[in-house]
Amino acid sequence: MKATIVTIGDEILIGQIIDTNSGYIAKALDKIGVQTHELLSISDDKQHILDTFESLQNKVDFVIITGGLGPTKDDITKHTFCEYFNDTLVINKEVETHVIELIESVMKRPASQMNKDQALVPSRCEILFNQVGTAPGMWMKKENTVFISLPGVPYEMKYIVENEIIPKIVKEYKRPYILHKTIMTYGQGESLVAERIEDWENNLPEFLKLAYLPAPGRVRLRLTARGTEREILEKTINEKVTSLAKIIGDIIVGFDEDETIEVVLGRLLTQKQKTIATAESCTxxxxxxxxxxxxxSSNYFRGSVVSYATDTKVSVLGVLQETIDEFSVVSSQVAKEMAIGVQKLMKSDYAIATTGNAGPSKGDADATIGTVFIALATPNDVFVEEFNFGQPREKVIDRAVNKAFEILQKEILKNL
Amino acid sequence: MKATIVTIGDEILIGQIIDTNSGYIAKALDKIGVQTHELLSISDDKQHILDTFESLQNKVDFVIITGGLGPTKDDITKHTFCEYFNDTLVINKEVETHVIELIESVMKRPASQMNKDQALVPSRCEILFNQVGTAPGMWMKKENTVFISLPGVPYEMKYIVENEIIPKIVKEYKRPYILHKTIMTYGQGESLVAERIEDWENNLPEFLKLAYLPAPGRVRLRLTARGTEREILEKTINEKVTSLAKIIGDIIVGFDEDETIEVVLGRLLTQKQKTIATAESCTxxxxxxxxxxxxxSSNYFRGSVVSYATDTKVSVLGVLQETIDEFSVVSSQVAKEMAIGVQKLMKSDYAIATTGNAGPSKGDADATIGTVFIALATPNDVFVEEFNFGQPREKVIDRAVNKAFEILQKEILKNL
Known part of the structure; x- marks a missing residue:
């Protein structure tokens, strides 16, 4: 079972918007064992759309198309979709009633002709009802390929995928098993991790695939198994993860796909009934x-003060003006006072504070670009660490955020 | 001049990460008149990569590839790239020196063999030097198509695009003109805007293309002109925008591509030397x-309090406990007190506060899901509006954020 996801819209091809729809659909398909073969973004051009449909015909089982279903002149997907199937557009009464009601209740005005035309669909298509918007999804099969057209508005697309497409595929199609296991590691780079697990990796069976997903400060390892015998896949993956943990257990922080450090930390804080607050400058x-x-997270996250202006560090967080004058706003002393200040203000058990210079230019302080101080206030103490995260700005911020979570996790685990 | 951008990596095809690289590259190419024909995401599979290269050969001028250049076993792009060109990998001395220095200075350890192998490149490729990472970019031409391979780490990819690829294309290739003009509108839906400008749209010349980019509460209109005579394109676009402004001037808030409401507001606040702070619950x-x-934004944005826990509204923002008890935490009274509280705390001229129930489940209050109160404190007054933004959660939050900016802008324009 293979799918190709096609996004239609010039706004994506000129970089005006980022396509997040395809990722959502790919993830939803993966969970039910449908493999995404390719993601493709093409222009709002009739011939380009027709050529693309033609090129995918009988190559994949599903072609899922998003975008171009709006009511305006530049929205040509529906007409092109209809033309590809040699069909004609007809009004769907149920959709028309829904459109009229939705416009009247949300927009507080009668539906226009342009609104009502949203109920025009190819005569032979199956409607995928869109409860949260005006453009319905459409499902049509030609030879061995199902073509599904969806609106590009993310929450409308999601509604139809979740409530119509996934249940329909699960009910009507037999699929193989795809299992993933993600291992979250912290504190060592991709190549160092790879060297440590080289032997283990070389001995993986053919049906298991390992991927490295590096990000500043963290590497996710993803094991994927594909096959028809669910039990064998599960057993092998579990054995391999156990043997992996013996090699790099010191840097593994979790196993769940959504087991990010913030999820692990949230669970630790909930278990210990402790709370946290943050005071953030450079982050x-x-x-x-x-x-x-x-x-x-409302169980343990008390809140945050973004002390964007330097003087709010004094007026809101209670940092002493003398501390700033003597040590500068990017200093370990200021980071400590910020952490203590927000801990008191938010009445939290723990508090994290950041102050630094993420670049691109120097701000209110003389610190080198890339310098970040991270302070952690605990129920009994406060300490601070200094880092240089290099350049550019986004790397500095990402690494500072990850490092803050790492510092907090170490401290909490120490006291378990 | 046409380009296709190819992303390599299973993590994108299973929806584990969203591809933001392609949008960045498409935008950079668009600015210099290179049209992006398609965006494509494919798997870490040798045959899939080779087939894709073959299918794009001589169809476009540039194929820009990101991903799969890391040091680990699952990174196969470089070997496949080299194979496609029938070339062999050789060590590039300049890159090797850079890799050794970078690992030693950032990781504080000697470079491993795996690190040093990052300096292996096809013997005939042109190196696109990567100052901020270990994997160099590679530029190779075959017949009429240039193939460019880049690392997938966003800031490394951006560094090479900005400092190597764009200058090289500008210097070595003649390109046509692509001009865009974006018109930002607020407060009316896509179909209403389309009806108002129907005659104007029907009279656009052939080389001008209009696109509607709707988002909750706002519609961007984008006019695109393509041609060889820059002056004619500019003149026509400007004339058309002037005639458009006569029709829908009441809802136009700006013209610049980056002229979002937050940019417009920032300029207004800077001009008036006024400051703002926010107190946010549901947003x-x-x-x-x-x-x-x-x-x-540090010139006018004082800071923010995210009062995530209900009681921090009392302890940090000074909302009265009696107000919460009497009216509930989602109420116009609480929103007002939050706005006044953060205005005082942050010593700002204006302050925005939000409290509401974004769903999916009901929180600390009985308010219907979708209910949001937005309060605005001005130097002399405070007022509040109640909304129901429907469902789902992300739509409620987006619409609340947009509405808050709209309320603030109206208020500030009133006092100009």
Whole structure:
């Protein structure tokens, strides 16, 4: 079972927007054992769309298309889709009623002709009902390939994938098993990890594939097994992970696909009934953003102060003006006082603070670009570490955020 | 001049990471008049890569490939690239020296053999030097197509595109002109805007293309002109934008491609020498994130309090416990007190506060899912509006963030 995901829209080809739809669809397909062969982004051009459909015909089982279903003149997907199947557009009554109701209730005005035309669909297509928008999804089969057209608005696309497409494929198609196991490691680079596990990697069976997904400060290892015997796949993957843990157990922080350090930390904080707050300067709120991305984080994440202006470090966090004058705003002393300040303000058990110079130009302080101080206040103590994360700006911020989580995790594990 | 951008990596095809590299490259090419024909993501599979190269040979002028250049076993791009050109890998001395120095200075350890092997490149390739990482970019021509291979780490890829590829194409290739003009509109939906400008749109000349880019609460219109006579393109685009402004001037907020509402607002605040702060509950810091994404925002953005736990609204922002008890935490009264509280705390002229229920489940309050209160404190007053942004969660948050900016902009324009 193979799929190709096609995104239609010039805005993607000129880099005006990033396609996040395809990744979402690929992940949803992967979970039910449908392998994504390629992702493709093409222009809003009739011939380009027709050529693409033709080139995919009978090459894959599913072609999932997003974009170009809006009501305006530049939205040509539906007409082109209809033409590819030699079909004609007809009004679907159920969709029309839904469109009229949705426009009236949300927009507080009657539906226009342009709105109602959203209910025009190819006469032979199966409708994939879009409860949260006006453009329906469409499912049509030609020879060995199913073509599915979806709106490009992410939450509308997601609604249809989750509620219509996935259940339909699961019900109507037999699929093989694809199992993934992700191993999260921290603190060592990709090549060092690879050297440590070289023998283990060379002895993996043919149906297991290992991938390295490096990011600043962390490497994810992903084992993928494909086959028809679920039991054998599961057993082999588990054995291989156990033997891997014997080699690099010191840097493994978790195993779940979603087992990022923030999830692990969240669980530790919940178990220990401890809370955390952050005071962020150079990381601009990104540590808080990562914390709050985890469901249930309100149990341990108290809140954050983004002290963007230098003087809010004094007025909100209670950093002493003398400390800034004497040591500069990028200093270990200021980082410590920020951590203690936000810990007190948010009444949290732990608090992390960052101050640094992420570049590209020097800010309010003389510190070298790349310098970051990370302070951690614990219930009894406060300590700080200095780093130089190099350049460019985004690498500095990413590494600072990862390092902050690493420091916090080490401290909490120490006290378990 | 046409390019196809190819991303290599199974992690993209299973939806584990989103490809942002291709959008960056497409944007950079568009600026110098190179049109991106397609974006393509394929697997880490030798035959798949070779087939893809073959299918693009002489179809486009440039094939730009990212990913698969790391030092580990699953990184096969370089060997496959070399095989496609019937070439052999040789050590490039300059790259080797750079790799050794980089590993020693950043990792504080000697370079391993695996690190040094990063300096192996096809003997006939032109090196695109990677100052910020170990994998060099490679440029090789076959018949009418240039193949360029780049590392997948975003900041390394960006460094090479910006410092090597773009200057080289500009210097060595003649290109046509591609001009874009983006018109930012607020407050009306895509189909309503389309109806208002229908006559204008139907009278656009052949070489001008109009695109609608809708997002909750805002529609961007993009006019694209392609041709060889820069002056004619510019003149026509400007005339058309002027006539458009006569029709929908009431909803146009800016013209620049980067002229988002946050940029417009930042300029207004800077001109008036006014500052702003935010107190966010249901928007979780996203308003602050949008503010701080604008360069120079430290001139007017004082900071933010993400009062994630309900009681931090009381302890940090000074909301009265009685107000929460009487009206619930999702109420116009609490929103007002949050805005006044953060305005005082951050010593800002304006302050925005949000409290609401974004779903998927009900939180600390009884409010319907989708309900959001947005309060704005001005130097003399505070007011609040109630909205229902429907479902799902991400739409509620996006619309709340956009609406907050719209409310602030209206207020500031009123006092100009």
């Amino acid at each position: 601009g709120g990104k540590i808080a953003e990562v914390f709050t991305s985890v469901a249930g | 979780g810091g996203k308003i602050a994130e949008v503010f701080t994404s604008v360069a120079g």
